[in-house]
Amino acid sequence: MTIRITWKRVVAVLAALFAAGMLFAWSGLFQVAASSGHWKATEWFLHWVMRNSVKTYSYWQTPEDVRDNTGLVSAGGHFKQACASCHGAPGQRPNPVMQRAMPPAPDLAINATQWTDRQLFWILEHGVKYSGMPAWGAAGRPDEVKRMVAFVRRLSTMTPAQYRTLTEAAAGPQVAGLRPGLVESCAGCHGNDGLGRGPDVPVLAGQKAAYLEGALRRYAAGHRASAIMATAAAALSPKEMRLLAGHYAAMPGLRDRALPSTHPLLTAGRRDDQLPACASCHAPGRAYPLIAGQKATYIADRLTNWRGDEKIVDARKPHATMPVIARRIPEAQIDPLAEALAAAR
Template identity: 60%
Template structure:
């Protein structure tokens, strides 16, 4: 008997298969319980698809320099607060709750060896569907992702003592004391533990610190690290932390850099480029952050991130002034301005 294959029969077969699939899904016969685990073939297939996807997409969607080892303190602090509960960390086991997930989060002291830095960057930035691995909460903060890549790359050879040193010790990891948790990155003296990506908070204006904490919590200011750090802070917590750091010595000393061109921009601006004087906002008794004494690396990094924000075009429409101002600063003057405010001589 010969069976003729026609378009109607093909379409009818496909419709029958689709209806059968819907019927199985409607019946509840598919067991979605995490306690049941995956069949070995299912587990293999899902991981095979994931690995191929990561390798292909990271080739097109990862920077050529995906790791930055200059900010391991902030990365370690975020890892301890957000990632260790699932993945564990040197000297810290993963939560039993996280280990009961399907699939459980991998041990990065072993698993990280399977990926190169561009793969890790893509995974950290975009997350992985069906695995519980979230995307980076601040998608425009690739600088934070690069620092985390550098940390994860070092986890296989990192000792508990090394991890504790990066995070500021057991008190910072435990998170039982709000100030000690903040001091794990910012230092108990508010000077940022010598890290270029962590600003000096000591001596900063109370109002500015409080407004920044609130902006991080609402997402108006983007940072996965700080957003997670402030998520569980109460209004009273934020006010107490802002007051404590503001009362510390640190910022506010007169800028001591010896660079006449940088000083001109600070005091007069560049009228021909419609660049206002920095001191018109960043000066004593002004409602803007104190810059005198701030780390050069931090100031330069902030200016360059603003310059790179292509979504901000017109400050009159967006009410975001600094991205427009930062683009009017000549590129060759960014580091010099930052060093001037830090009190460093031109070099």
């Protein structure tokens, strides 16, 4: 007997298959326990889909320049805080509990060599669904992602001693009222002297205590974008934020003084471009942060990233002033302006 295939029968079969699938899902019989693992075919298929997706989207959604080799200290500090427990680190095995995830986080010293820089950038920025790999912890910070790409790329050849050099500082003074190890954790990036151990790590020494405490609060609340600092600040109590701010503010470093006149934007601004002088806000006695003597690389990096935040258009809103002002600074003047401020230390 020949069964005639018609559209109605095809639709009926598809509807029956859909209903059977939904019934199976509703029954709860589908095994979702991580301990059950995947069938080999399922594991291959999911990984195959993921690799193809990363290749496709990284081709269209990543910039050409996706690696910054100058920020290994801050990237290493973030890796130690947020990544090493799952992926392990040079000389450090991953947390056995985290390895019970399905799928378990791969050894990046091996896995990262299988991806291009642009693919690593995309994975770090966007994460991967159903794998436990989160998206980057702060939107609009491609500079942080670029530094992490460079760090992850080094893992295949990094020794335990090199990892410790990047992520740890020598033992420094303790601060009364703070739990053991907290100051050492901060010093891994900021140094025991508060001057920053890398070109992308800002000088905290001498900065205003109120500004530092406010910055920590904003990082912890997600109101200031930085995956690195949000991770560090999230674990701090209000008292710890206050004590840490006072600790760094008391160190010799930045000073509350007039900005130098070595660059016209510092003291004169550009009226035709509605660009006020830096000194109109960052003058002695004002509530704004101290910038004279800050690292040139850090200043230039922040101005460049603020320029890319085109969603903010109203400079009168809280914390929206700098993105608007940064877009008005001629791009060719960012580095000279940053160097003039750094030279004032």
